Amino acid sequence: MEGFCIRTKIKEYDTFKEFANDEQLGPDDLILTNEYIYSPSIEPLGLGCQTLFQEKYGAGEPTDNMVNAILDDLRDKNFTRIIAVGGGTIIDIAKVVAVASPEDHVDDLYDHKDSLKKHHELIIVPTTCGTGSEVTNISVINRVSRGVKMGLTSPSMYADAAAMITNMLATLPYKVFATSSIDAMIHAVESYLSPNGCSISRIFSEAALRTILKGWSLSVENGGNEAWKAYSADFLKASNWAGLAFGYAGCAAVHALSYPLGSVYHVPHGQSNQLMFADVMRKYKEIKPVGRINDLENLLAECLGTKPENALDALYALMDKVLKKEPLRSFGVKESDLPVFAKNVPQTQQRLLKNNYVPLTEAQILEIYKAAY
Template sequence: MEFSIKPAIALYDSLKGFVEAKALGEGDLIVTNEYVLSPQLGGEAAPCDVLYQEKYGQGEPSDEMVDAILGDIKGKQYKRIVAIGGGTIIDVSKLLLFSDEYNVEALYEQGSALKRERELIVIPTTCGTGSEVTNISILEFKQKKTKMGLAIPQLYADEAALIPDMLNTLPYGVFATSSIDALVHAMESYVSPKATPFSRMFGKGAMEKILKGYQKMQDAGEAKLPDDMEDFLIASTMAGVAFGNAGCAAVHALAYPIGAMYHVPHGKANHMVFEATFNMYKELGADLSPAEEVLAEIFACQPEETWEKMFALLDFVLQRESLGSIGVDSDVAGEMAASVIQNQQRLLANNPLELTQEQIKIIYERCI
């Protein structure tokens, strides 16, 4: 049994307080979005170099985006990378820690042989990825029409800096998709064969904070951004610790082709296939009782009632779209299932039981 928490985790009152505490300056590079950084600094100039991701394209990270960024920072003697953003920013920044000689393809080929040359501090601005505490970077590879992950110890941040105020201007849709992503992290890692008592401690804490937060929204009768985002930010980091140790599984594996082929945000793609994937687990006899016990406490119901209650709550938080509404048909479902089997074995290894290509296709078809 193994369990670890690699980055230091710190809470700061504000971004300005973080900048002062870390004495940012020459030799530091902030990687972020302009709309994120400018309001937080009150119009003041950053004390170090800044790279804005939107200059290289919109949406989730790709091999083309990262190669362009690597080309622009080549030869710069940066000692620290400060990633301020959501999953795209964090995944990109993790790939900027190495020698200038590599492009993305070479980084993925070198893997664990890579020698790290820079420090990394991550400040998440969403409540979903958990990437601030994981050693994984996920990219879309354009020609392969799928997403692939690089998971090596060198990708751990040196510090995860949590600043709740950074989340107060999130659009509701981003909050909903990112927090559902965090819930899936917690849930998949909880039923993973690699789960330990320690990973489950963090996963349970994340599930409780997220679902109880959703219940407060439902009790108020309005799906809107919560007034206090600190619990969701902490829950996302806790879920990151959980899946960083026990792994994500088929929900994420099935979501990746959806995101790559139809440019659906990752958390939204997870939501599309979450219920159907867990229904398939139940039909095939997977032992989901550990998760059911946690959900029964949260919803104050019998274990067999938990799934219906949870998915109904998620549909209140974010209206679920069908795969058919974005253009998926049975033929495409078959193509995506083949892609999952070919490219996502790293994730499928964490399923509570094995899924065949045909069973994965059936899951997709049930979501059409």
């Protein structure tokens, strides 16, 4: 088993200006971000950096077509560092750009994932409280040409540094907060249950879970909506800790089963995870009721003030107060899709399924989809 190691330098700031001064950002740097982030928070600083705005190339989560268009536009540009400022889409794209040579396209990177080298220093500034991707070596691209959403991993894709800047969450819309914090919570749970975890990774899983549940509970008690912003620094840290945990122990079936929902129906990543979470956990409990899941129940019971046997249901209820879970059919999913998804997931998502609390057969995966439908 590989030893636990934090490969990315993690820094904390109150404002982007503090970060820019510390890193001495300038003309040799490429800021990869969204214009709605750049205009109010970065442009007034007059840093003189080069810029690339993701929305010019398409909306939503990254696709091979989007990333290839970005790579094409960057081939003749000269820059030393990539400063990725954004959520999961920006971060995933930035990791790819960092390891792409001037002639590469997305398929080339997947074909040579074992020999990728970093061509640009990478600094990541997350602007949501869910991805945790600033400290992992995973980039997830929807390979439209192949009809599958797949992770690309390489040691070269770790960021050199991650800057945790509290005020970058100040304008985050409520739904993005909800879906991203749900994603972080699921990162914490899946890494906690993973058979590939270790005592150190579970420290980060537990810290993230405790912090998110406390923040959710306080936000709900204080009226919901924008109440979460009083705890934004805590949510940002918890997302980072969950990233450290799943970067080592891995995510599992919840993420694997959610990928077709994002790939085919464009359900936002955190929300697609929420749609699968409860039914995956119920299947885990059904198959193996005695094991690490009991440690999770004890932890949840302590955090939520309930009995261990009621703890998972209490978690689902709290999640519903943060963002109401809907059935899959509400997102246009057809019942005829479910067997196709159940067949494809084991064929394409073994990177994730190997981290399951218990192995799942195709038939059991289909049962989970049907329960969520």
